[in-house]
Amino acid sequence: MKIPLKIQKQAAELRDTINEQNYYYYILNDPQLPDSEYDRLMRELQALEKKYPALITPDSPTQRVGATPLSSFPEVVHAIPMLSLANAFSDKEVQDFDKRARERLARNSIEYAVELKLDGLAISLRYENGLLVTGATRGDGYRGEDVTPNVKTIKTIPLRLRGDDYPRVLEVRGEVFMPTAGFNQANQQKIAAGEKVWANPRNAAAGSLRQLDARRTANRPLRFISYAIGEVVGGKLPNRHSEILQRLQTWGLPISKYSKVVKGIQACLDYYYKILEQRDSLPFEIDGVVYKVNDINLQESLGFSSRAPRWAIAHKFPAQEVLTQIVDIDVQVGRTGALTPVARLAPVNVGGVTVTNATLHNQDEINRKDVRVGDTVIVRRAGDVIPEIVRVLPEKRPKNTHPYVLPNKCPVCGSEVVRIKGEAVARCSGGLFCAAQRKQALQHFASRNAMDINGLGEKLVEQLIDKNLINNIADIYTLTHEQWAGLERMGNKSAVRIMQALEKSKSTTLAHFLYALGIREVGESTARLLAQHFISLEKLMQASETDLVKIPDIGPVAAQSIAAFFKESHNLEIIQRLQAAGVHWSENETTPSKAPTLAGKTFVLTGTLISMPRRTAKARLEALGAKVSSSVSKKTDCVIAGEKAGSKLTKARDLGVKVIDEAEFLALIQFT
Ligand code: I6G
Numbered sequence: 001m002k003i004p005l006k007i008q009k010q011a012a013e014l015r016d017t018i019n020e021q022n023y024y025y026y027i028l029n030d031p032q033l034p035d036s037e038y039d040r041l042m043r044e045l046q047a048l049e050k051k052y053p054a055l056i057t058p059d060s061p062t063q064r065v066g067a068t069p070l071s072s073f074p075e076v077v078h079a080i081p082m083l084s085l086a087n088a089f090s091d092k093e094v095q096d097f098d099k100r101a102r103e104r105l106a107r108n109s110i111e112y113a114v115e116l117k118l119d120g121l122a123i124s125l126r127y128e129n130g131l132l133v134t135g136a137t138r139g140d141g142y143r144g145e146d147v148t149p150n151v152k153t154i155k156t157i158p159l160r161l162r163g164d165d166y167p168r169v170l171e172v173r174g175e176v177f178m179p180t181a182g183f184n185q186a187n188q189q190k191i192a193a194g195e196k197v198w199a200n201p202r203n204a205a206a207g208s209l210r211q212l213d214a215r216r217t218a219n220r221p222l223r224f225i226s227y228a229i230g231e232v233v234g235g236k237l238p239n240r241h242s243e244i245l246q247r248l249q250t251w252g253l254p255i256s257k258y259s260k261v262v263k264g265i266q267a268c269l270d271y272y273y274k275i276l277e278q279r280d281s282l283p284f285e286i287d288g289v290v291y292k293v294n295d296i297n298l299q300e301s302l303g304f305s306s307r308a309p310r311w312a313i314a315h316k317f318p319a320q321e322v323l324t325q326i327v328d329i330d331v332q333v334g335r336t337g338a339l340t341p342v343a344r345l346a347p348v349n350v351g352g353v354t355v356t357n358a359t360l361h362n363q364d365e366i367n368r369k370d371v372r373v374g375d376t377v378i379v380r381r382a383g384d385v386i387p388e389i390v391r392v393l394p395e396k397r398p399k400n401t402h403p404y405v406l407p408n409k410c411p412v413c414g415s416e417v418v419r420i421k422g423e424a425v426a427r428c429s430g431g432l433f434c435a436a437q438r439k440q441a442l443q444h445f446a447s448r449n450a451m452d453i454n455g456l457g458e459k460l461v462e463q464l465i466d467k468n469l470i471n472n473i474a475d476i477y478t479l480t481h482e483q484w485a486g487l488e489r490m491g492n493k494s495a496v497r498i499m500q501a502l503e504k505s506k507s508t509t510l511a512h513f514l515y516a517l518g519i520r521e522v523g524e525s526t527a528r529l530l531a532q533h534f535i536s537l538e539k540l541m542q543a544s545e546t547d548l549v550k551i552p553d554i555g556p557v558a559a560q561s562i563a564a565f566f567k568e569s570h571n572l573e574i575i576q577r578l579q580a581a582g583v584h585w586s587e588n589e590t591t592p593s594k595a596p597t598l599a600g601k602t603f604v605l606t607g608t609l610i611s612m613p614r615r616t617a618k619a620r621l622e623a624l625g626a627k628v629s630s631s632v633s634k635k636t637d638c639v640i641a642g643e644k645a646g647s648k649l650t651k652a653r654d655l656g657v658k659v660i661d662e663a664e665f666l667a668l669i670q671f672t
Helices: 005-027 035-051 091-105 180-192 201-209 214-218 241-250 265-281 296-302 363-369 435-446 458-466 473-478 481-485 492-505 510-516 524-534 537-542 545-549 556-567 569-580 614-623 647-655 662-671
Strands: 075-077 086-088 111-118 121-128 131-137 143-145 169-177 223-233 260-263 286-293 312-316 321-333 339-350 353-359 376-380 388-392 602-606 627-629 638-641 658-661
Touching: 005 035, 086 091, 091 265, 091 286, 091 296, 091 312, 111 241, 111 265, 121 201, 121 223, 169 201, 180 201, 201 214, 223 241, 241 296, 260 265, 265 286, 286 296, 321 435, 339 376, 353 376, 353 388, 363 388, 435 458, 435 473, 473 569, 481 492, 510 524, 510 537, 524 537, 537 556, 545 556, 556 569, 602 614, 602 647, 614 627, 614 662, 638 647, 638 662, 647 658, 658 662
Parallel strands: 086 312, 602 627, 602 638, 638 658
Antiparallel strands: 075 143, 111 260, 111 286, 121 131, 121 169, 131 143, 169 223, 286 312, 321 339, 321 376, 339 353, 376 388
């Protein structure tokens, strides 16, 4: 079918506009169009290409999602081997590396490019005449797998280079990785679909990229960062590594904002320790940093040893996955009676922290992993998450071990343990008869986001329950000065202080109070929602399950639990006693007093947020009363800077406007 010239022109213009937008969105993090308009352009191009298939070009933005699944990956021979780097595990090894290089180069000091070592999968991207022709894994360094349809689905990888000054052949190497937030989200989806979860973001990135059906890769939150070049034909590149990376960026390739140029090896070590401190708060996992001699001529003089370049070294961080042994399995009883098995481990250093416990979650998880006392296991600790057992090494299992089964009697109070059909959790049926549940309930009641009773910590709570001074949360306001002063490590002064804190806590908000009651399924945000909806406690207490389920964001399980809680006479008595003791709130103030609403505040979003699309972030802020503006000015109250934030972040800093990162933003919307 002959395609009218007008249509050809229209398709070309759409392609250019969308590619341009991708560059602004993914590389500069400064989108020029609203998402809705971008989607509209994409749909328009898809419609044209559907009508006139001959219009489809390999670099069309519609071609990112692979069409036909492969049966296996074809092999790619790397024009220049993709060698890996030598590793250093101590400062001394790094200093020795620098010494060797300085001696070979006869120099006193070397300029280094320092970069993060992302924990993902090494990939080579081959561009010919600016067009992405091959994406390949490292494989054994000489031959890799052709994963072109898969890499094409990664939105930060340009299908066509920008500009016109790129070499005729340009091979770019870098890391494909999955940011932590995306990894957690993807694993949640896997759990919901009853699939096996990924052990870590590296496996997730590798597993996602090596999908024979590239449509599956397209659904995974993968990213790419360039860190080196391979074959280059028909073009000249700068002769400093740092400048090469800058040049790659001008051609539309993503580079890391954490890279730097430093002088001498001590500055490399300073970089290592600074990044190590930030490691847990980075939005992706890294396993170290890399130092590279920056001058390409010096790199060439140094050359390669048999297996790795002599001009670069990876300085590794303490491992986040290590081997240890399970010494015992204990059971903890939580506030709602939930039994959590905890593995007691032979102490081991994981990611720089000594770990002695790891959660085993529940019986299903224990069965799935077949964890037994005496087993050798891989323990993982990343970010601020609780250490976890990744898997057991069955070949190291001693003889005479037994599968672990949770007890059928509560280890604290001896009550029956019950597990409702379809639920993963087993619970102690003792209720407030169980000292463990009473302790947890009181600790929760006193916690900062509940009644905020300053100074009432775990040790005091234990004494109160163990000495039978308290039976339920309402008793806390009945204790006398003498009773407080008589507790271990308490004197007159401490007793006065805790009584003052108790008095202060009585002035609260309905949301805080509801959260403090510890109703099952009522976390902080549900408590806030209920307070905002009902304004008065009496109205909430009268609400039926049917009334509750009509409230947006309250599901049937929560509705049932809330209605059941307020039907229970024991709970009504506790509420009545708390109010009689002086616990009060104002019905005009439904939101927690410590957490201001965002009414009247102007926010600007810049950069890419990993945890949610920008429009969701905007909607969440607006729901809290904030105004979301697209430009930064002196009137802006706060800029939320996601990954690769660009000119708006610079402007905010210049104007002295408050800047928060994604983690702070998530905390803000959660606690406001
Ligand atoms: O495996 C690697 C990880 C990170 C690298 C690397 C890197 O730079 C940040 N750089 C080179 C040159 C090589 N492997 C070969």
